Structures are given as structure tokens and as C-alpha cells.
Amino acid sequence: MSLDPLDLAVLCCLVASVVLYTKKDDIFNFLKGSDSLDSSIGVSSGSSRDLLETVLTNKKDFLILYGSQTGTAEDYCKKFAKELHSKFKELQILCGDLENFDFDQPNTLGDLVDKVKAVVIFMSTYGEGEFPDPCVNFDDYLNNLLESDELKGLPIMIFGLGNSTYEFFNGAAKRLKEKLVDEAGATLLGEIGAGDDSVGNTEEEYVAWKDKAFDIIEKEFGLEGGDSSIFEPMYDYTKFEGKDDVVYKGELNKQYLSANSNKKHIGPFDQSYPYLAPVASSYEICAPESNRNCVHMEFDISGSNIKYETGDHLGIMPQNPQENVKHFLKTLSLNGDEVFDLKLKDLTSSLPFPVPTNIETAITYYLEITGPVSRQMIGQLAQFVPESEEKIKQKIIEISSDPNTFHKEVIEQNLNFSNCLEQISATFAWGDYIPWTFLLETIPTLKPRFYSISSSNLKDQDKIHITAMVENSDPNKKVYGVTTNLLNQIQKREQADQLPIHYNLEGPRSLYQTNSITKLPIFVRKSTFRLPKNPETPIIMIGPGTGVAPFRGFIRDRLIDNPDADMMLFYGCRNAHDHLYKNEWSDEYEPALKNLKVFTAYSRDPNIPKTYVQKLMLDQKDAIMEALMKGAFVYVCGDAGTMAKQVNDTLITIVSDKQNIDITQAQEMMKAMKLNGRYHEDVW
Numbered sequence: 001m002s003l004d005p006l007d008l009a010v011l012c013c014l015v016a017s018v019v020l021y022t023k024k025d026d027i028f029n030f031l032k033g034s035d036s037l038d039s040s041i042g043v044s045s046g047s048s049r050d051l052l053e054t055v056l057t058n059k060k061d062f063l064i065l066y067g068s069q070t071g072t073a074e075d076y077c078k079k080f081a082k083e084l085h086s087k088f089k090e091l092q093i094l095c096g097d098l099e100n101f102d103f104d105q106p107n108t109l110g111d112l113v114d115k116v117k118a119v120v121i122f123m124s125t126y127g128e129g130e131f132p133d134p135c136v137n138f139d140d141y142l143n144n145l146l147e148s149d150e151l152k153g154l155p156i157m158i159f160g161l162g163n164s165t166y167e168f169f170n171g172a173a174k175r176l177k178e179k180l181v182d183e184a185g186a187t188l189l190g191e192i193g194a195g196d197d198s199v200g201n202t203e204e205e206y207v208a209w210k211d212k213a214f215d216i217i218e219k220e221f222g223l224e225g226g227d228s229s230i231f232e233p234m235y236d237y238t239k240f241e242g243k244d245d246v247v248y249k250g251e252l253n254k255q256y257l258s259a260n261s262n263k264k265h266i267g268p269f270d271q272s273y274p275y276l277a278p279v280a281s282s283y284e285i286c287a288p289e290s291n292r293n294c295v296h297m298e299f300d301i302s303g304s305n306i307k308y309e310t311g312d313h314l315g316i317m318p319q320n321p322q323e324n325v326k327h328f329l330k331t332l333s334l335n336g337d338e339v340f341d342l343k344l345k346d347l348t349s350s351l352p353f354p355v356p357t358n359i360e361t362a363i364t365y366y367l368e369i370t371g372p373v374s375r376q377m378i379g380q381l382a383q384f385v386p387e388s389e390e391k392i393k394q395k396i397i398e399i400s401s402d403p404n405t406f407h408k409e410v411i412e413q414n415l416n417f418s419n420c421l422e423q424i425s426a427t428f429a430w431g432d433y434i435p436w437t438f439l440l441e442t443i444p445t446l447k448p449r450f451y452s453i454s455s456s457n458l459k460d461q462d463k464i465h466i467t468a469m470v471e472n473s474d475p476n477k478k479v480y481g482v483t484t485n486l487l488n489q490i491q492k493r494e495q496a497d498q499l500p501i502h503y504n505l506e507g508p509r510s511l512y513q514t515n516s517i518t519k520l521p522i523f524v525r526k527s528t529f530r531l532p533k534n535p536e537t538p539i540i541m542i543g544p545g546t547g548v549a550p551f552r553g554f555i556r557d558r559l560i561d562n563p564d565a566d567m568m569l570f571y572g573c574r575n576a577h578d579h580l581y582k583n584e585w586s587d588e589y590e591p592a593l594k595n596l597k598v599f600t601a602y603s604r605d606p607n608i609p610k611t612y613v614q615k616l617m618l619d620q621k622d623a624i625m626e627a628l629m630k631g632a633f634v635y636v637c638g639d640a641g642t643m644a645k646q647v648n649d650t651l652i653t654i655v656s657d658k659q660n661i662d663i664t665q666a667q668e669m670m671k672a673m674k675l676n677g678r679y680h681e682d683v684w
């Protein structure tokens with residue numbers, strides 16, 4: 001290969017990337033921003049952040065930790081702790097969030113050798129095989145584990161949670177093993193579990209891994225195991241008869257209880273203390289002909305001290321629709337008004353949701369009652385069915401013992417939990433046998449949903465915009481997205497009677513309603529999806545569907561800081577009817593930003609052949625290559641499955657073709673761009 005100027009550019013790029021590679025951690029930390037480091041301060045007061053101290057004071061001898069972003073790893077970790085406790089009564093288990101402990105001492109884990117029997121870690125993966133955001137400190141700790149035998153004699157077990165449509169499948173769990181075992185000398189017991197969301201087998205993988213883990217623990221530590229499937233409550237359940245004003249009616253934080261109702265909320269706001277943001281405005285983006293709904297919503301954050309940056313994510317805490325709550329209460333013959341309190345049996349564990357509260361509130365605001373059903377949970381029901389109901393017991397066992405049967409009869413049918421009970425038997429009095437304490441401990445808690453912010457902190461300082469596609473399009477599936485239908489009802493409140501499901505927009509004690517303004521509990525989560533620092537740097541944005549959301553923010557940024565910037569936006573949708581922000585691009589942004597070029601691919605327009613963004617990118621390969629050579633940053637947002645991969649492949653093809661280099665070299669170049677922070681993905 002002779003070195004013409006272009007090859008030289010590629011080479012320079014590669015050299016730069018190698019230099020930068022060695023500094024990757026610095027860059028990573030820099031990209032994370034300093035704010036994310038502060039998030040670790042939000043721990044429950046009173047408990048120690050010192051891991052060894054917590055182990056010793058509470059006389060624990062078995063450690064189970066998790067790193068989780070949206071709570072899946074947390075759910076599985078807690079489930080494991082519970083099952084392990086039921087099986088091996090003599091183990092003194094400490095189960096906790098990695099975020100809640102300090103990892104600033106180099107020997108934090110090393111000190112545990114001989115103090116605990118083993119450390120089990122549940123870890124989910126994000127980004128490019130990275131740890132979830134709350135694990136920044138733990139990540140630093142691992143990178144500083146220098147001595148090769150620091151963890152010698154410390155048995156560890158790892159269960160990873162991931163999604164195989166991503167390139168770095170369970171990358172975080174793998175890295176955990178590399179650092180702890182290969183480098184620091186800990187002993188890996190068993191194999192790394194690798195949960196895979198994409199094929200919905202996280203639960204199956206967990207069950208298989210857990211069974212092996214139990215065998216190993218039994219042998220390794222000479223224990224005798226009982227039956228872990230028998231339900232044993234983690235909390236002491238009591239009826240609550242105190243004053244009503246301390247009873248939670250859906251408030252997500254103590255700060256919102258009646259006693260504090262006149263208080264001004266100044267944050268800092270996060271998932272456990274969200275901000276009740278007024279919905280300043282909202283509108284439907286799709287035309288009626290599209291048969292789809294996409295809600296544009298603007299939240300007012302003035303006076304809240306909330307700061308966001310263009311490219312961040314907004315977390316929204318949803319509630320369940322009234323119809324589903326009723327269905328659940330009815331199927332399980334629950335008395336929604338029963339007020340109860342929970343007390344921890346083990347002080348190192350934590351409550352699933354704020355208490356005292358009543359059953360209806362817990363079902364409406366705190367539990368995920370509509371989502372996919374867990375096979376293990378259905379299996380556990382058998383223990384509550386009396387011997388006299390042999391048929392029902394049989395049916396439960398039949399449906400839950402084989403993963404394939406369960407998948408076919410429950411998951412593929414989109415059944416929710418109460419549906420599933422009805423399917424097993426519509427006449428059996430489930431409520432007479434299944435204790436509420438089992439349900440409240442076993443059903444996962446309701447999690448926030450995230451949306452890419454579609455506004456700009458430069459242009460829209462006091463507002464946060466989101467762009468949410470409503471999950472209601474398939475009438476046969478009968479699955480309605482919990483959060484998006486809530487947003488849809490707020491937007492279409494005048495026509496609420498035409499909507500399939502309904503929410504209590506007033507919220508707990510009318511907290512979400514002031515005059516005619518509706519509020520929702522929100523919080524901002526930092527992302528690494530950032531425009532280049534230099535506003536002159538060209539950018540190439542690829543965001544079909546709601547993947548366009550953060551790019552609307554980017555473009556609004558450029559209206560303020562550099563209207564001359566070179567920008568390409570590749571957008572895609574079905575046809576003109578679901579063309580998001582169609583008029584904004586043509587009437588506002590394109591006229592104001594003279595070097596913005598928007599390319600739109602229609603995939604279902606009867607008048608033109610099916611077109612996806614990749615095709616338009618190939619059409620623009622000269623312009624793309626030119627921008628890349630000028631140092632352009634590339635951003636991909638939206639569907640992580642096929643889209644992100646095909647876009648990557650397309651870019652590789654373009655580079656290889658235009659630079660006349662082979663595919664491997666083009667791949668190297670794209671890799672280098674990624675390491676340089678010039679290729680960003682925000683995919684879900």
C-alpha cells in the first residue's frame with residue numbers, strides 16, 4: 001500500500017487511537033462527567049459504606065452484590081439471596097448494591113478473604129461492555145487492583161445480565177472475571193452465568209446457573225441444603241392502624257408525604273427522589289393515517305435546580321392503569337384498602353417500596369403487574385395449592401417445569417400474571433391461597449422508563465422535551481406499554497374515553513395535579529451521548545424512528561452555538577404520516593442551519609421502493625467520507641438490533657470503498673474512531 005495523503009490520514013487516525021487507547025479510562029471518566037460520581041452519595045443514611053465493617057458488625061459470612069442500571073440485576077440478585085437463604089439456613093448473607101459501598105481503598109475486597117465464604121456478583125452490561133453507571137467507583141477500584149495475588153483465597157461467582165444483540169454481550173461480567181480472577185487471583189467457582197434478554201432467556205439462564213451454584217456452594221462449604229422453593233417471607237407483615245398522613249398513597253419518597261406537603265423541593269433529584277415536573281405542553285406527532293401514536297411532551301423544570309445536557313436521558317416513574325389494577329385485585333381477591341407495614345427481618349436488607357401503604361397503592365405505584373411472567377414464580381405457586389386441588393397443581397407444574405412449554409403458552413401469548421392465573425384456572429379461588437406477602441415480595445418493583453431528551457439545554461434551559469412512541473399499535477397483542485400509554489392519556493385527556501386503558505392522573509393525594517396542570521415524577525440520567533466540544537466539528541447523525549430524539553436536541557444546540565456547522569441527519573420512518581417533526585426540519589432547522597442536510601428514508605410508502613437509512617448513507621458516500629476526513633463525529637441512535645449493526649457495516653463499506661482499503665482496515669478505522677470518542681451509540 002503506497003502512502004497517498006488519504007492513507008496517511010487513516011494511519012494518523014490509527015496512531016492517534018493507539019495513543020488514546022492507553023488513556024481510555026481517563027477518557028471514559030471524562031465522558032462520564034463529574035455529576036455521575038455524585039450519584040453514589042445518595043445512600044440510605046445510617047448504614048455504613050464500609051464493606052468490611054458492615055460484614056463484621058452484622059456477622060455476615062456470605063456476600064452477594066449487584067451492579068444494575070434499570071434494576072434487572074438487582075431483582076435477580078435479591079431473588080438469589082432469598083433462595084440461597086431458604087436453602088442454606090446457616091449462611092449469614094449480606095446482599096447489597098455495589099453503589100452503596102466505598103471502593104476507594106485498594107484492599108476493599110482483599111480484606112474479605114477468610115472473612116466471607118464467597119462473593120457473588122450480579123452485573124449487567126452497558127455501552128461497549130461497560131458496567132452500569134452506578135458502578136463508576138467500583139470500576140475505578142478494579143482498574144487499580146494491582147497486585148497479582150491480592151484476592152488469592154477469595155472464592156467468587158458471577159452472573160452476568162446482557163442482551164446478545166449488542167456487540168459486547170455480557171462484556172461487563174467478562175471483564176469482572178478478567179480483573180478479579182485472571183489478574184487479582186480470586187478463585188472462580190463454577191461458570192459465569194450469561195443471561196440474554198434478546199431471546200428472553202435471562203430467567204432460564206438464571207435458573208440453570210443457580211442450580212449449579214447451589215450444588216457448588218453445598219459441596220465447597222460442606223453445607224446441607226433444604227428446599228429453596230418454599231416461600232419464607234423476608235419481612236414482618238403487620239396491619240397498620242396509625243395515622244393516615246404517614247401512609248404512602250403512591251408517593252415515591254418521604255419528601256412527598258403529607259407532612260411535607262408545603263415544602264419546596266430543591267433536590268437533588270434522582271430515581272429515589274424524583275422531581276414532580278409539570279407537563280408544560282404535549283402534542284401528537286403522527287398523523288391519524290399512520291395508526292400510530294408518538295407523543296411529544298415538554299416538562300417544565302424551571303426553579304427545580306435540575307440541570308441537563310443535550311443528549312442525556314430522562315427517567316419517568318410510571319403507574320399502572322386502573323383497569324389492570326382492578327383485574328389484579330379481582331383475580332387475587334385482594335382488599336385494596338388494607339393498610340399494612342413491613343419490617344425488615346434482616347437489617348442489612350431493604351424494603352421493596354415505601355411503607356406503610358395499602359394494597360391498592362402498592363399494586364398501582366410500586367409493582368410491575370403487567371409485564372412478562374416469570375416461570376419460576378408460576379412454579380412457586382404450586383406450594384400454595386391444597387392437595388385436594390390436584391388438577392390445578394398438575395397444571396401449574398405442567399406449564400412451569402418446561403421452559404419451552406412456558407414460552408409457548410405464556411410468554412408468546414403475552415400473558416400478564418393475573419391472566420396467567422386465569423389461564424390455569426378461571427374458577428379456582430386464587431386469592432384464598434396465595435398470600436399477598438408472597439406477591440409483594442415476588443413481583444418485581446415498577447421500574448422507571450428512559451427517554452432520550454429531544455431538547456437542547458442551550459435553547460430550552462427550563463424545559464425537557466421527549467419523543468415517545470406509544471406501545472399500543474398491535475391490537476392482537478393486547479399489550480399496552482405502561483409508561484407510553486400514560487403519556488398518551490395526558491396528551492389526549494380530552495378523548496380519554498376512546499383510549500383502551502386509563503390512569504389516575506391526579507396521582508397520590510392529588511399530588512400530580514395542580515389546577516389543570518398534570519405533573520409526572522421524573523429525573524435526569526447523564527449519558528455519554530455528547531456533541532463534540534468544538535462546535536465547528538462536522539457531525540453525522542443516524543437516527544431512524546424515535547432514534548431521532550437526541551438529534552433534535554443536537555440540532556437545537558447548533559441553532560445557538562454554530563448555525564454554520566456541517567451536519568448530516570439520516571432519518572427513517574414508514575411514510576409521511578409518521579415522519580417525526582416533519583415541519584420542524586423543513587421550516588425551522590433547514591432554513592436556519594445552512595449546512596444541515598436531512599436525508600429521510602421511507603420504508604412503507606407505496607409510491608417508492610422500501611428505503612432504509614443505510615441506503616441513503618450509501619447514496620451519500622462521497623459526502624460522508626469527506627466529512628469523516630474533516631474529523632466528523634458519528635452518532636447512531638435508536639434500535640440496537642439490526643439498525644445499529646447495519647449502519648456500522650455501511651460505514652465500514654463506505655470507508656473501505658472510498659479509501660480503497662480492505663474491509664479489515666476499514667473496521668480498524670471505525671474501531672479507532674470509537675476509541676477516539678468519534679463514534680457514539682445511544683441504542684436501546
Ligand SMILES: Cc1cc2nc3c(=O)[nH]c(=O)nc-3n(C[C@H](O)[C@H](O)[C@H](O)COP(=O)(O)OP(=O)(O)OC[C@H]3O[C@@H](n4cnc5c(N)ncnc54)[C@H](O)[C@@H]3O)c2cc1C
Nearest residue numbers: 371372414415450451452468469481482483484546549684
Ligand atoms: C437509554 C434509552 C433511551 C430510550 N429512548 C427512547 C425514546 O427516546 N423514545 C421512545 O419512544 N423510547 C425510548 N426508549 C424505550 C423506552 O424506555 C420504553 O422502553 C418504551 O417507551 C416502552 O415503555 P412502556 O412502559 O410504554 O412499555 P412496557 O410496559 O415497558 O412494555 C414494553 C414492551 O414489553 C413487552 N411486554 C410487556 N408486557 C408483556 C407481557 N405481559 N408479555 C410479553 N411481553 C410484554 C411488550 O413488547 C411491550 O411493548 C429508550 C430506552 C432506553 C433504555
Ligand SMILES: Cc1cc2nc3c(=O)[nH]c(=O)nc-3n(C[C@H](O)[C@H](O)[C@H](O)COP(=O)(O)O)c2cc1C
Nearest residue numbers: 068069070071072073124125126162163166169170
Ligand atoms: C442502552 C442499553 C445498552 C446495553 N448494552 C449492552 C451491551 O453492550 N452488552 C450486553 O450484553 N447487554 C447490553 N444491554 C442489555 C442489558 O445489560 C440488559 O438488559 C440487562 O438485563 C439490564 O440489567 P439492569 O436492569 O440490571 O441494568 C444494554 C441495554 C440497554 C438498555
Ligand SMILES: *[C@@H]1O[C@H](CO)[C@@H](O)[C@H](O)[C@H]1NC(C)=O
Nearest residue numbers: 323324327328369370416478
Ligand atoms: C392482563 O391482560 C388482560 C388482557 O390482555 C387485561 O384485561 C388485564 O387488565 C391485564 N391485567 C393486568 C394486571 O395487567
Ligand SMILES: *[C@@H]1O[C@H](CO)[C@@H](O)[C@H](O)[C@H]1NC(C)=O
Nearest residue numbers: 163165197198639640641684
Ligand atoms: C434486546 O435488544 C434488542 C435490540 O435493542 C431489543 O429489540 C430487544 O427488545 C432487547 N430485549 C429486551 C428483552 O430488552
Ligand SMILES: *[C@@H]1O[C@H](CO)[C@@H](O)[C@H](O)[C@H]1NC(C)=O
Nearest residue numbers: 167648649667670671674679
Ligand atoms: C462495527 O463492526 C465491526 C466488525 O464488523 C466491529 O469490530 C466494531 O466494533 C463495530 N462497531 C460498532 C460501533 O458496532
